[in-house]
Structure formats: C-alpha cells, structure tokens
Amino acid sequence: MGIIRKTKSVKTLLNEFNKNSSAISVTELITRLNSKFNKTTIYRVLDKLEDDGVLHSFLGKNGLKWYAKCNGCTADNHSDVHPHFQCLDCGKVDCLSINITLPKIPNRKIDLAQFLIQGQCDECLT
Amino acid sequence: MGIIRKTKSVKTLLNEFNKNSSAISVTELITRLNSKFNKTTIYRVLDKLEDDGVLHSFLGKNGLKWYAKCNGCTADNHSDVHPHFQCLDCGKVDCLSINITLPKIPNRKIDLAQFLIQGQCDECLT
DNA sequence: AATATAATGCAACATAGTTGCAATAAAAAA
DNA sequence: TTTTTTATTGCAACTATGTTGCATTATATT
Numbered sequence: 001m002g003i004i005r006k007t008k009s010v011k012t013l014l015n016e017f018n019k020n021s022s023a024i025s026v027t028e029l030i031t032r033l034n035s036k037f038n039k040t041t042i043y044r045v046l047d048k049l050e051d052d053g054v055l056h057s058f059l060g061k062n063g064l065k066w067y068a069k070c071n072g073c074t075a076d077n078h079s080d081v082h083p084h085f086q087c088l089d090c091g092k093v094d095c096l097s098i099n100i101t102l103p104k105i106p107n108r109k110i111d112l113a114q115f116l117i118q119g120q121c122d123e124c125l126t
Numbered sequence: 127m128g129i130i131r132k133t134k135s136v137k138t139l140l141n142e143f144n145k146n147s148s149a150i151s152v153t154e155l156i157t158r159l160n161s162k163f164n165k166t167t168i169y170r171v172l173d174k175l176e177d178d179g180v181l182h183s184f185l186g187k188n189g190l191k192w193y194a195k196c197n198g199c200t201a202d203n204h205s206d207v208h209p210h211f212q213c214l215d216c217g218k219v220d221c222l223s224i225n226i227t228l229p230k231i232p233n234r235k236i237d238l239a240q241f242l243i244q245g246q247c248d249e250c251l252t
Numbered sequence: 253a254a255t256a257t258a259a260t261g262c263a264a265c266a267t268a269g270t271t272g273c274a275a276t277a278a279a280a281a282a
Numbered sequence: 283t284t285t286t287t288t289a290t291t292g293c294a295a296c297t298a299t300g301t302t303g304c305a306t307t308a309t310a311t312t
Contacts, residue, residue, distance in 0.1 A: 005278050005289060027268075038292050043269065045290090063189020063299090064268080083229065088237060096231065103209065103224045107248035111214060116240045122233035131258060131309050153299075164261050169300070171259090189268090190299080 002051040009037050009045050017055065023068035023084065023093040025060060058114055060086050060093055068095050081113060087121035094121075128177040135163050135171050143181065149194035149210065149219040151186060184240055186212050186219055194221050207239060213247035220247075 003010055012033065016024060026046065030039045046067055049055040055067045066084070083100055086093045100115055129136055138159065142150060152172065156165045172193055175181040181193045192210070209226055212219045226241055 007278070007290065009291080030268095039268095040270080040293080041291055059185060059189045063185045063191070065189070085231065085234060096229070098229045098231075100229070102243065103222070103226070105211065105222065105224075105243070107251065108211060109246040109251060110243055111245040113244070114240070114242045117228065117231070117236055118239065119237040120235040125233065125235060133259060133309075135260080156299095165299095166262080166301080167260055 003045075003048045003054075009041050010049070012036065013042070013045050013049065014054070017067070017069050021069070021094075023058075023060075023066045023095060025064050025066045025093070027064060029067075058084055058116070060084070060116065061088070061091070061118065066093055068093075071095075083115035083117050085117045085119070085121070087124055088118050089120055089124035092121055092123075129171075129174045129180075135167050136175070138162065139168070139171050139175065140180070143193070143195050147195070147220075149184075149186075149192045149221060151190050151192045151219075153190060155193075184210055184242070186210070186242065187214070187217070187244065192219055194219075197221075209241035209243050211243045211245070211247070213250055214244050215246055215250035218247055 013029070016029060016032065026043065029042055029046070033042060046055065046057070050057055050067070053070055056070045057065055057067050060066045068084075081100065081102075083096045083098055084093055085096055096117070100113070102110055102113055139155070142155060142158065152169065155168055155172075159168060172181065172183070176183055176193070179196055182196045183191055183193050186192045194210075207226065207228075209222045209224055210219055211222050222243070226239070228236055228239055
C-alpha cells in the first residue's frame with residue numbers, strides 16, 4: 001500500500017513528528033489529535049507511513065506501539081536497526097544512534113531485532 | 127508479594143514450564159488451562175512466580191507477554207539479561223544463552239533491557 | 253478442629269487495536 | 283471547470299489482552 005494522497009491527516013501526523021525528534025506512542029497521538037481525527041484514521045495513516053519508509057515502529061513499555069522518524073530508510077529497505085531508550089519515570093522514548101551488532105545464532109535466520117533499553121533519562125536523573 | 131502457598135494452580139503452571147524449555151505466552155497458557163483455572167488466576171500466579179525469581183517475563187511479537195524459567199535468579203536479583211528469539215513462522219520463542227553487552231549511554235541510568243530477535247527457527251528453515 | 257488469611261472465580265471493566273461499510277474528499281480525466 | 287474515479291475517512295461494532303473488587307474457597311497455622 002503506502003501513502004497515495006496528501007490528506008489533512010497525513011500532513012498533521014508528519015507535522016507532529018517534525019516538531020521534535022522523540023518517538024511518539026500511538027495512544028499519545030490519539031489523545032493529541034482526537035478532536036480532529038478518528039483513531040482508526042491515525043492507525044491507518046501511521047501504518048502507511050511506515051510502509052513508505054517515513055516512520056518506523058517498535059514496541060515500548062507494556063507492549064505499546066511507538067513511532068519515530070526513519071533515517072535513511074526507503075519503502076523497500078528498513079535499514080534502521082538501533083536501540084530505543086525509554087525512561088521509566090517520564091515515559092519518554094528516544095532512538096539511540098548506536099549500531100548494534102547482532103549475535104551470531106547457529107541454524108537460525110535473523111530478519112529483524114528489537115532492542116529496548118529502560119531506565120532513567122538525563123532530565124529525570126537530576 | 128510472591129508465592130506463599132503451594133496451590134494446585136502453582137503446581138500446574140510450574141509443570142507446564144518443566145515440560146520443555148521453550149518460553150510460553152500467557153495466552154497459550156490460558157488456552158491450555160482454561161478448563162481448570164480462571165485467567166485471572168493464571169495472570170496472578172505468573173506474576174508471583176516472577177516476583178520469586180522462578181520465571182522471567184518479556185514481550186514477544188505484537189507486545190504479547192511471554193514467560194520462561196529463570197536461570198540463577200533470586201527474588202531480589204533478576205540477573206537474567208539475555209536475548210529472546212521468536213520464529214515468525216511458527217511463533218515459538220526461545221531464550222538465547224548469549225551474554226549481551228549493553229551500550230554505553232551518556233547521562234542515562236540503565237535499569238533493564240529487552241532484546242527480541244525475530245526470524246526463522248531451525249525447524250522452520252528446513 | 254478452629255482460626256486466620258492467602259488464593260480463587262466471577263463479573264465487570266479498561267485499553268489497544270481491528271474490521272466492514274457507507275460517506276467524503278483528493279486527484280485524474282473529460 | 284466539471285465530472286468521474288477511487289483513496290481516505292468516520293463510525294459503530296467488535297476482538298483481544300489484561301486488570302480490579304469482592305464474595306467464596308482452600309491452605310497453613312494455632
């Protein structure tokens with residue numbers, strides 16, 4: 001699939017991700033935009049933006065889905081494999097620009113990896 | 127909290143994890159045992175077994191909760207930090223006995239880390 | 253055997269996410 | 283510009299995972 005039309009919801013969602021560089025959870029987006037868009041629309045647009053290589057998704061605390069801007073991904077190749085850091089105090093999630101080396105595993109084919117690190121962010125530490 | 131009484135549900139659940147060494151999802155356990163125990167009981171007993179350092183939990187595909195036997199953990203110290211491998215074909219999840227080195231992150235305190243690797247297991251590859 | 257209280261079942265609830273379908277809006281064609 | 287095509291949206295209803303309060307039951311202690 002992927003995005004075909006530049007609709008209001010697409011522009012608004014992209015704008016949310018351009019405001020700052022942190023990742024945003026789907027529930028947060030639904031809360032922020034629920035006066036303008038139905039949650040079904042938000043789920044569907046995020047899905048398509050991920051297909052297009054504009055956003056990437058991952059699971060945070062409690063298995064909640066988060067999205068963040070991709071960096072050098074295309075619709076065909078999601079090259080973004082980096083750890084994510086979630087603060088257990090404030091809940092904020094950031095992408096860590098660290099290259100992780102996947103362990104060698106015999107007799108298995110690795111397709112993707114998710115690495116979630118949890119702790120306290122700089123703001124909550126002080 | 128933690129387990130205080132050796133009840134039927136505790137014994138049955140421990141037995142499920144002793145049958146083989148794979149991890150088991152909560153939904154799978156509820157399906158297997160739903161004629162014997164209420165799902166609330168299953169959630170609560172798993173929770174307590176984790177508190178006791180008998181089981182550890184992690185999130186698999188789609189944010190579903192999985193449990194597996196701990197190896198050398200106590201109630202005070204969950205020392206198990208290893209990657210998990212989930213087969214995208216058959217859904218099976220295994221603990222990988224690999225030591226992962228957490229990346230150094232400035233200005234952040236690391237409490238825990240989850241590393242989920244997805245792909246195809248040996249059985250589904252052939 | 254009597255007592256204290258941990259554990260259980262049940263119903264009701266909370267929340268994340270999905271689906272089908274009719275209505276609407278964006279882009280292409282006329 | 284107007285018409286036509288069809289992608290997108292909103293809505294309601296639904297599924298699934300997980301949680302909570304409370305009365306009942308079972309375990310362990312006295």
